Amino acid sequence: MKAEIKCRFCGSENISKWGRRKTQNRGLIQTYKCNDCSKRFTQDDGFLKMKNSPQKITLCLDLFFNGVSTRKIQSHLKQFYPHNSSWVSVYNWVVKYSKMIGKYADTLKVSTSKQIQVDEMEFKTKGKTSWFIDIIDPETRFMVSSGFFEGRGKEEIREVLLNAKSKDKEISYITTDGFMVYRNVIKKTFSSYSKKAIHKVVNASQGEGFNQRIERMHNSIRERTKTFRGFGSLNGAKAIMKGYEIYYNFIRKHQGINKTPIEMVSDIRLKDNKWLELIELSSSQK
Numbered sequence: 001m002k003a004e005i006k007c008r009f010c011g012s013e014n015i016s017k018w019g020r021r022k023t024q025n026r027g028l029i030q031t032y033k034c035n036d037c038s039k040r041f042t043q044d045d046g047f048l049k050m051k052n053s054p055q056k057i058t059l060c061l062d063l064f065f066n067g068v069s070t071r072k073i074q075s076h077l078k079q080f081y082p083h084n085s086s087w088v089s090v091y092n093w094v095v096k097y098s099k100m101i102g103k104y105a106d107t108l109k110v111s112t113s114k115q116i117q118v119d120e121m122e123f124k125t126k127g128k129t130s131w132f133i134d135i136i137d138p139e140t141r142f143m144v145s146s147g148f149f150e151g152r153g154k155e156e157i158r159e160v161l162l163n164a165k166s167k168d169k170e171i172s173y174i175t176t177d178g179f180m181v182y183r184n185v186i187k188k189t190f191s192s193y194s195k196k197a198i199h200k201v202v203n204a205s206q207g208e209g210f211n212q213r214i215e216r217m218h219n220s221i222r223e224r225t226k227t228f229r230g231f232g233s234l235n236g237a238k239a240i241m242k243g244y245e246i247y248y249n250f251i252r253k254h255q256g257i258n259k260t261p262i263e264m265v266s267d268i269r270l271k272d273n274k275w276l277e278l279i280e281l282s283s284s285q286k
C-alpha cells in the first residue's frame with residue numbers, strides 16, 4: 001500500500017520533487033515543494049523529528065510487546081547501539097506508536113464470524129483497580145475491540161461495543177457473563193438493527209463458561225502485562241493496552257491457525273517488519 005503525497009501544510013497534491021536531504025537517522029530523504037503554498041517539506045512516514053532510527057524504535061516496540069521490560073530493553077540498547085536510549089524513551093515510543101497505530105486500526109472494516117464474546121479482566125496496580133474490557137471473535141481469534149478503564153460501567157462498556165459495531169456492522173450474536181450492566185447496554189447499542197442481535201448470558205455457577213480460547217487468551221494477556229508494571233498514568237496504561245491489542249491482532253502469529261488474526265478477518269497482509277509497516281500505514285492515513 002502506497003500513500004499519495006500531499007503538502008503537509010495545505011494538503012495540495014500539486015507538488016514537485018525538490019532534491020534530497022541527508023538526515024542523521026533516516027538516511028537520504030526526498031524533499032518536496034508545494035506549488036500552491038510554496039512551502040518545502042518532507043513526507044511524514046511516522047518518524048518525522050524522531051532522533052532515533054525507525055529500525056531501532058520498532059525493534060524496541062517488538063521487544064516490549066514480547067514481554068521484555070523497558071529496563072531490560074535499556075540494557076540491551078546499551079550493548080548494541082552506541083547512543084544509548086533510556087527506558088523512558090522506550091516507554092514514550094511505546095505510548096506514542098500504540099496510540100498512532102490504534103487510531104488507524106480502529107478505522108478498519110473487518111469481517112468477523114458475527115458472534116462475539118465480551119469479557120472483562122481486572123487489573124490491580126498500586127492498590128487501584130482498573131478494567132480491561134475486550135471483545136473477541138472466538139472463531140477467528142480477532143480482538144474486535146478493547147478498552148482500558150478505571151471502571152466498568154455503562155459508558156465504558158458501550159464505548160467498547162460501539163467500536164466493535166463500527167468495524168463489523170453485521171455482528172449479531174453477543175455472549176457475556178451475568179454482569180447486569182450488559183443487558184441494557186447491548187440492547188441499546190444494537191437496537192437499530194433490522195435483525196435484532198441475540199444476547200446470550202453464560203452462567204459460570206451453572207457450569208457454563210466462556211470458550212476456553214478466551215480463557216487462554218486472558219491468561220496470556222495477564223502473563224504479558226506483568227512486565228507492564230510501569231504502567232504510569234492512566235493515559236499511558238490505555239495506550240499500552242491498545243498496543244497489546246495491536247500486537248495480538250497484527251503481529252503475533254496464532255499457533256492454532258498459523259496466521260495473525262487480522263489475516264482471518266481482512267485482506268491485510270503485513271511483511272517482515274510489521275511494526276514499521278503499521279506505522280507507515282497509520283501516518284499515511286492522517
Ligand SMILES: [Zn+2]
Pocket residue numbers: 007008009010011012034035036037038039
Ligand atoms: Zn502547500
